Amino acid sequence: xxxxxxxxxxxxxxxxxxxxxxxxxxxxxxxxxxxxxxxxxxxxxxxxxxxxxxxxxxxxxxxxxxxxxxxxxxxxxxxxxxxxxxxxxxxxxxxxxxxxxxxxxxxxxxxxxxxxxxxxxxxxxxxxxxxxxxxxxxxxxxxxxxxxxxxxxxxxxxxxxxxxxxxxxxxxxxxxxxxxxxxxxxxxxxxxxxxxxxxxxxxxxxxxxxxxxxxxxxxxxxxxxxxxxxxxxxxxxxxxxxxxxxxxxxxxxxxxxxxxxxxxxxxxxxxxxxxxxxxxxxxxxxxxxxxxxxxxxxxxxxxxxxxxxxxxxxxxxxxxxxxxxxxxxxxxxxxxxxxxxxxxxxxxxxxxxxxxxxxxxxxxxxxxxxxxxxxxxxxxxxxxxxxxxxxxxxxxxxxxxxxxxxxxxxxxxxxxxxxxxxxxxxxxxxxxxxxxxxxxxxxxxxxxxxxxxxxxxxxxxxxxxxxxxxxxxxxxxxxxxxxxxxxxxx
Ligand SMILES: *Cc1c(COP(=O)(O)O)cnc(C)c1O
Numbered sequence: 272x273x274x275x276x277x278x279x280x281x282x283x284x285x286x287x288x289x290x291x292x293x294x295x296x297x298x299x300x301x302x303x304x305x306x307x308x309x310x311x312x313x314x315x316x317x318x319x320x321x322x323x324x325x326x327x328x329x330x331x332x333x334x335x336x337x338x339x340x341x342x343x344x345x346x347x348x349x350x351x352x353x354x355x356x357x358x359x360x361x362x363x364x365x366x367x368x369x370x371x372x373x374x375x376x377x378x379x380x381x382x383x384x385x386x387x388x389x390x391x392x393x394x395x396x397x398x399x400x401x402x403x404x405x406x407x408x409x410x411x412x413x414x415x416x417x418x419x420x421x422x423x424x425x426x427x428x429x430x431x432x433x434x435x436x437x438x439x440x441x442x443x444x445x446x447x448x449x450x451x452x453x454x455x456x457x458x459x460x461x462x463x464x465x466x467x468x469x470x471x472x473x474x475x476x477x478x479x480x481x482x483x484x485x486x487x488x489x490x491x492x493x494x495x496x497x498x499x500x501x502x503x504x505x506x507x508x509x510x511x512x513x514x515x516x517x518x519x520x521x522x523x524x525x526x527x528x529x530x531x532x533x534x535x536x537x538x539x540x541x542x543x544x545x546x547x548x549x550x551x552x553x554x555x556x557x558x559x560x561x562x563x564x565x566x567x568x569x570x571x572x573x574x575x576x577x578x579x580x581x582x583x584x585x586x587x588x589x590x591x592x593x594x595x596x597x598x599x600x601x602x603x604x605x606x607x608x609x610x611x612x613x614x615x616x617x618x619x620x621x622x623x624x625x626x627x628x629x630x631x632x633x634x635x636x637x638x639x640x641x642x643x644x645x646x647x648x649x650x651x652x653x654x655x656x657x658x659x660x661x662x663x664x665x666x667x668x669x670x671x672x673x674x675x676x677x678x679x680x681x682x683x684x685x686x687x688x689x690x691x692x693x694x695x696x697x698x699x700x701x702x703x704x705x706x707x708x709x710x711x712x713x714x715x716x717x718x719x720x721x722x723x724x725x726x727x728x729x730x731x732x733x734x735x736x737x738x739x740x741x742x743x744x745x746x747x748x749x750x751x752x753x754x755x756x757x758x759x760x761x
Pocket of ligand 1: 363420421422423424426462464517518519544545546547573585
């Protein structure tokens with residue numbers, strides 16, 4: 272008998288057993304890769320044919336999952352930025368973990384909508400956030416927080432709350448037009464998110480004052496105090512100080528208690544960018560370095576750096592939960608709370624930031640914290656700090672290499688020196704960096720120190736061993752010598 276309806280389609284597999292076999296292959300091959308990652312090069316340059324293979328026509332007709340997976344294996348999987356590798360030290364990018372990858376799969380398979388809702392996944396996020404609040408020394412009951420994509424978003428949300436509380440005008444109703452120029456302060460070592468933040472929040476770059484630092488890249492409190500007084504005298508309105516707990520360049524930690532006292536005196540919001548440094552709170556031996564963080568008004572930090580979790584996951588916490596909700600909460604009939612059912616309790620997570628639809632990032636943190644134990648993550652952080660000191664020692668002892676910055680935490684900046692003339696060193700070190708990467712030996716990044724190019728090693732890598740750092744030093748010296756003689760010949 273003919274069906275009374277036309278054929279109706281779905282995106283579920285037509286052949287579940289075949290899909291299941293393919294899914295198991297995807298899983299096994301991904302785990303094989305992770306298990307043997309140390310044997311792979313730290314980075315592979317993408318061949319031109321692969322690069323240009325991503326200029327295809329719109330795929331109107333399906334090729335099937337098997338064929339697309341084949342293309343993924345061939346064209347995508349080998350050519351990532353390399354951050355899973357033990358010899359990856361660039362920027363501040365963690366490796367991710369096998370358990371984190373599985374948790375990300377489970378989260379996608381479950382696919383809950385994380386604006387809130389009356390569901391266990393929302394409780395998982397609230398649990399993770401309240402653990403993090405306690406860890407940072409905030410009151411679990413009075414504070415609030417939410418998981419976001421990264422440190423940039425976490426910090427910008429903290430700054431948005433600061434603006435809401437301190438602008439002196441109802442910014443949600445009127446915006447900033449007509450009010451005084453709002454002023455935000457940080458050190459010259461503040462990460463570039465602060466620029467994006469003031470631009471996005473309508474404060475503008477003229478409202479961001481970057482204060483000089485001491486030789487250890489910590490903000491000068493006297494200069495900060497002077498700048499605040501000057502801005503007030505000029506009719507501008509100071510609202511917020513950004514403290515850094517672990518600067519991106521060298522891992523410096525501002526005098527947080529000093530900043531807290533100053534902000535209290537001046538009536539300013541203290542936001543701490545603890546992108547990686549805040550997680551020192553997980554350690555037994557180094558947590559004192561970030562004391563003072565617990566009296567900040569808000570703090571932003573990543574879990575995809577020193578939390579070692581796969582991208583993306585970061586957290587913003589506010590000491591006064593009511594302030595965070597007041598800065599963002601919004602309602603509408605189509606998302607109105609009911610007393611029972613799926614939307615009982617409303618959308619509390621959407622009320623703490625700007626995202627409405629959010630994925631289940633919390634699961635990978637919840638599983639990792641419980642499975643590994645926070646003590647172990649703390650020990651890995653201590654291991655990275657000890658490895659940075661070990662590397663600094665190797666460089667200091669090496670006649671051809673030269674350290675370019677203090678290494679107070681997990682970041683080491685250095686360059687090849689050899690016998691090359693000073694004016695050749697930037698070029699030599701730029702080329703040295705590229706050869707290290709292109710030969711797949713190691714992936715440091717680079718920065719400027721004292722106006723000169725330096726290689727930068729940032730250890731948020733749970734796979735690195737001291738022998739990898741010895742190999743890095745040996746390779747930097749020998750390739751540096753090779754580049755120096757190449758450039759002397761030219
Ligand atoms: C990495 C970093 C950020 C930005 O975090 P993302 O997760 O990359 O958005 C902000 N501040 C500091 C100090 C960082 O190291």
